[in-house]
Amino acid sequence: MDIKEYIEKLREEIRKHDYHYYVLDDPLISDAQYDKLMQELKELEAKYPELITPDSPTQRVGGEGLDRFRTYQHRTPLLSLDNAFSLEDLKEFDRRIRKVEPHPSYMAELKIDGLSIALIYEKGVLKTAATRGDGFTGEEVTANVRTVRAIPLKLKDEINVEVRGEIYMPKEAFLKLNQEKEEKGEKIFANPRNAAAGSLRQLDPKITAKRSLSAFVYDILYIEGVEIRDQEQALTFLKEQGFPVNAHYKLCRDIEEVYDYCLAYGEKRHELPYEIDGVVIKLNPLAPRELLGTTAKSPRWAIAFKFPAEQKETVIKDVEINVGRTGIIAPTAILEPVSLAGTVVSRASLHNFDLVREKDIRIGDTVIVHKAGDIIPEIIFPVKEKRTGKEKEIKVPEYCPVCGSKAVKKEDEVAVRCENINCPARLKESLIFFASREAMDIEGMGPAVIEQLVDKGLVKGIEDIYRLRAEDLEKLERMGKKSAANLIRAIEESKKRPLYRLITALGIKHVGAKTARTLTRYIKNIDQFKTITREELMEIPEVGEKMADSIIDFFRQPRNIAAIESLKELGVNTEEKEERETSGILAGKTVVITGTLSRMSRKEAEELVEKAGGKASGSVSRKTDLVVVGENPGSKYQKARELNVRIVDEEEFLQILGIE
Structure with a gap:
């Protein structure tokens, strides 16, 4: 077997596991085994980039963000449905059907509360995805839909087909997303449908990929070379091709059976892991549908039974x-x-x-x-x-009800905050992050240990970590003398971390590890943060208004300053001592990498920039000195052209660095 055949076989194996995991909810292997297969495929594709195909499982998340979505004209209109609210409404629908089809059978399907989508496949490969829009014109959202793992990038057969489905957000994912937005002080989504629509219409596909969207496909709009007689056959065919099809459909012999189905799911809908707002009823045979036709807005052969809102x-x-x-x-x-x-x-x-x-x-x-x-x-x-x-x-509090610190509300946020890092209400989470690998990296100080330290009153602020003694730790559950000694050693070792680690660990809003590194290139002592001005901060690359305001606010809080002073007294490093590359061909230059490079990953390219004394940035601005462009560069390339920033391709970039 040659390498091309082996890679394709590996892709098929991964597609099979994707289908079982995301569509059937029946995984065949462990997450670790799946990750191993995916990693092997990534490494082979990196080694043989000429063999990468658009339908490869590795291409789920890719491409740059868009400036806007392109419009898309639907070949087959995506019509809406008339509504029914009672048995009498259903009987009236049935009477109209019987004028054309005397003995109708109906397919009852759950009405998923999400965002309608059209998927176009050419020779079995996903080519285009578009939102419904007004039914005739939608928006092309292919890059975002590719991130939805329930939707196949490649079908079983090499067919040309257009299908219609629903992108939705599971209830559990909706709850998690709103919790995250609330914690960030952002407006929450009103319901899973709005969350799905907002997630799918992100201009950056990478954001969509993080939103845990899923999908069901329920209609064939167009197909070449395959004869479909009825809706039951259509659903079976869709499943065979690898599409996610909702399993709760039912073929009903009369309208009374349809009504019983509607009543049953009106009761059971709260048990489902996704939200439904009714039942869609379709005439099962396709031939009579042609005779029944459509109105300007909806088909005459289908109707939606809507559940009453429970209020x-x-x-x-x-x-x-x-x-x-x-x-x-x-x-x-x-x-x-x-x-x-x-x-x-x-x-x-x-x-x-x-x-x-x-x-x-x-x-x-x-x-x-x-x-x-x-x-x-x-x-x-x-x-x-x-x-x-x-x-x-209901009045807005002026002070934190837990610690008494002054409550803070930023103009661009809906949230009112307590910014005391040692507030008892937020202490455990602050400590977990402070000790994490990307911050102070205190090995052995995980959530279970921190839970006990706080509950037993041994730690009342982040600085108390450095006051712990081995005999304190030995009192904790599952903590013997050796483990206690190891943790004390790890705590002592963390005192030597570079300043950017401490800045990261403090949990300043909008300041992550990468930004902390940038800040400490210019600010060499933590005391300088206390007096630096907003204008001085904004002169630092990648520091915008929100970040500058957040830093200023943090270092103006008396309780935060007190915690930092205690850390200094306890021997924690508060100066930038790390040796940085100040010479090199890119010394003092800000470089942006965009698009797909053929000889290295973007991360590897950014590491080369750092080694050459430059700074790798994620956004293009007037402060950018160089933009390295690979394939499909997107909006950063356009912005660089608008700002007259120097643009080079991968080969020229390597020549600059003196790499053959």
């Missing part, structure tokens, strides 16, 4: 002010208990004080509640006509 009325008894693990101060409504979507709800997050003001929610209000995504209890609006005048406004 309940209750009263806000009180409001708790809580502090999250990232310091966000947020209100939570305490409700009169009410049964909703299968559980009793007595609390609902109000998310942030801007939302409270926009909805004009008050303590004592009668409110309408529902569960966003069948998961998160949410107040939709207050019933203002039921107000008595005794309701109380």
Whole structure:
């Protein structure tokens, strides 16, 4: 077997495991085994780049971000459906069908609450993906759809076909995404459908890839060389080709059986891992559909039975002010208990004080509640006509309710924050990050140890890590003398870390490890951060307004300064002592790598820049000195041209470095 055949065989193996994991939810191998297969494929493709194909599993996430989406004209209109809300509505639909098809059978399918998508395959390979738009014109989102692992990049057969499906966000992924957005002080998504739509329409495919989207495919819009007689055969064919098809469809012999199916899933919908808002009913045989035709907006041979929105009325008894693990101060409504979507709800997050003001929610209000995504209890609006005048406004706190630090709200954020890094409400998470590998890298100080240290009162602030003694640690569960001695040794070793590590460990908003490295090229002592101005910070490459404001705010907090002073007294390094390359062909130059390079990865190219004394940056600005362009460079290339930044290809870049 030659190398080309071996690589293709490896791809087929990975595709099989993708299908079993993401579509069938039935993995055949462990994650570690899968990672080993994928790593082998990546290494072979790096060695033989001429053998890389667009349908390779390694090409799921790739390409630069876009400036905008291109419009796409649908070959077959993606029409919407008329709605039914009762058995009588379904019977009226059935009567119309029987005028053309006297003995109809119907396919009942769950109506997934997501974003409609058209997928076009040429010779079995995904060529184009487009949103529904207005049904006739959508947006081309191929790069983003390629990141959705449930959607096959290559079909079983080399066919030309166009299918329609739904991109959705699972309930669990929706909950996780909103938690992350809330922790960052960003606006949350109202429901999984909005989250799916917002994720799919990101201009950067890498962001879409992180959003855990999935998909179901349910219709064949166009196909060459294959005869499909009915919807049941269509769904079977789609499954055989490797498409994700929702398993809960049912062939019904009459409209009463359809109605029973609708009632059953109206009850069971809360048990599903994704959100549905109804049932789609389609005439099963395809031939009569041609005779029935369509209206301007919808097909006459299909209808959507919509579930009623589950909303309940209750009263806000009180409001708790809580502090999250990232310091966000947020209100939570305490409700009169009410049964909703299968559980009793007595609390609902109000998310942030801007939302409270926009909805004009008050303590004592009668409110309408529902569960966003069948998961998160949410107040939709207050019933203002039921107000008595005794309701109380929910005020924005001036101080952290846990530690008493002044509450801070930035103009560009919805969140109110406590920025005290030693606030008890956020201490454990601060410590876990402080000790992590990318920060102070204290081996042996993981979440389980930190949990005990805080609970036993041994650590009340990050500086207390450096006051620990071996006899303190020996009192912890699963911590013997040897383990305690090793941890004390690791703590002592961490005192010698370079300054950028400490800056990273402090958890300053918008400042990660890469930015911390950049900052300490220009700021050599932590004391300089206390007096540096916003303007001086913004002269440093990659430091923008938000980051500069965040740094200034952090080093103006008295409690943070006190913690830093304690770290200095305890012997933690607070100066930049690391030797940096100050000579070399790229000394003092800022270089951006964009596109796919043929002889090395982007990370390897950035390492070459660093070795040559330059700085590798992720964005193009007027401060950029050089842009190295590979294949499919995207928007960074265009921006470099607009700013008249010097542009070179890979070969010229290597010549500059003196590499043959």
